[in-house]
Amino acid sequence: MPMIPRIRLYTNVFVVFEGKILLGMKKRGVGEGLYNGFGGKVEPGETPLEAAHRELKEECGIDLPLIHAGRLLFLSAAMPSWAFHIELYRSAPGLSTYTGELAESDEMRPEWFPLSSIPYSQMWSGDKLWLPLVITGEHRFLAREDYDRETDDASKEDSQGQVELKRWWIALEQDPSRTEEKRK
Numbered sequence: 353m354p355m356i357p358r359i360r361l362y363t364n365v366f367v368v369f370e371g372k373i374l375l376g377m378k379k380r381g382v383g384e385g386l387y388n389g390f391g392g393k394v395e396p397g398e399t400p401l402e403a404a405h406r407e408l409k410e411e412c413g414i415d416l417p418l419i420h421a422g423r424l425l426f427l428s429a430a431m432p433s434w435a436f437h438i439e440l441y442r443s444a445p446g447l448s449t450y451t452g453e454l455a456e457s458d459e460m461r462p463e464w465f466p467l468s469s470i471p472y473s474q475m476w477s478g479d480k481l482w483l484p485l486v487i488t489g490e491h492r493f494l495a496r497e498d499y500d501r502e503t504d505d506a507s508k509e510d511s512q513g514q515v516e517l518k519r520w521w522i523a524l525e526q527d528p529s530r531t532e533e534k535r536k
C-alpha cells in the first residue's frame with residue numbers, strides 16, 4: 353500500500369494596499385531567507401481565519417480585516433510524509449490602514465514592496481503563479497504544486513536532497529457572491 357501523507361494546515365496573509373504589498377523576510381525555520389506572507393500552523397480549536405489574524409499579529413504586530421483569497425495544496429519530496437494545505441488571505445480591498453504597530457519579530461522582518469517589483473526570485477518558486485490572483489482578489493482559486501527532486505538519479509543528489517517545482521495547476525473558483533460584490 354502506498355504511503356498516505358498526513359495534512360499540515362497553515363495560513364498565509366498578504367497585506368495589499370494601493371500599489372504596494374507587505375511581505376516578510378523569514379528569519380528562521382521553514383522558508384528561512386525567503387520573502388513570504390505572514391502565517392503559520394493552525395492550532396487545535398482555531399479556525400484558519402482566527403489563525404491568520406493571530407499569526408499576522410505575532411509576526412509583524414498588526415491586524416486588519418481579511419478576506420479569503422485562495423487555497424494552496426502542495427507535496428514536497430523533501431517531506432514525503434506530509435501534504436501541505438495553506439489557506440491564503442489578503443487584506444480586504446480598499447483598505448489602507450491597520451491597527452497595531454508594524455514591527456519586526458523574531459520570525460519575520462516586514463518590508464513594503466511596490467506591486468511592480470515583487471521579489472519573486474527570493475520567494476517560493478510557486479508563489480509567482482498565484483500571487484497576482486491574490487493581489488487582484490477577483491477570484492478565489494485552488495493551486496496545486498508538486499516539488500520533486502532536482503534529479504531522478506539519486507546518486508547525483510546533494511546531501512540536502514534539493515527539490516524544485518516540477519508540476520502545478522491553478523483553477524479559479526466559481527464565486528457568484530464575489531462577482532456580485534464587484535458589481536455593486
Ligand SMILES: COc1nc(N)nc2c1ncn2[C@H]1C[C@H](O)[C@@H](COP(=O)(O)OP(=O)(O)OP(=O)(O)O)O1
Pocket residue numbers: 362363364381382383388389390391392393426438476478479497
Ligand atoms: C512551497 O512551499 C511553500 N510555499 C509558500 N508560499 N508558503 C509556504 C511554503 N511552505 C511553508 N509556507 C508558509 C506556510 C506558513 O505561512 C509559513 C511557515 O510557517 P511556520 O513553519 O513558521 O509555522 P509557525 O506556526 O509560525 O511556526 P513556529 O512553530 O516556529 O511558531 O510558511
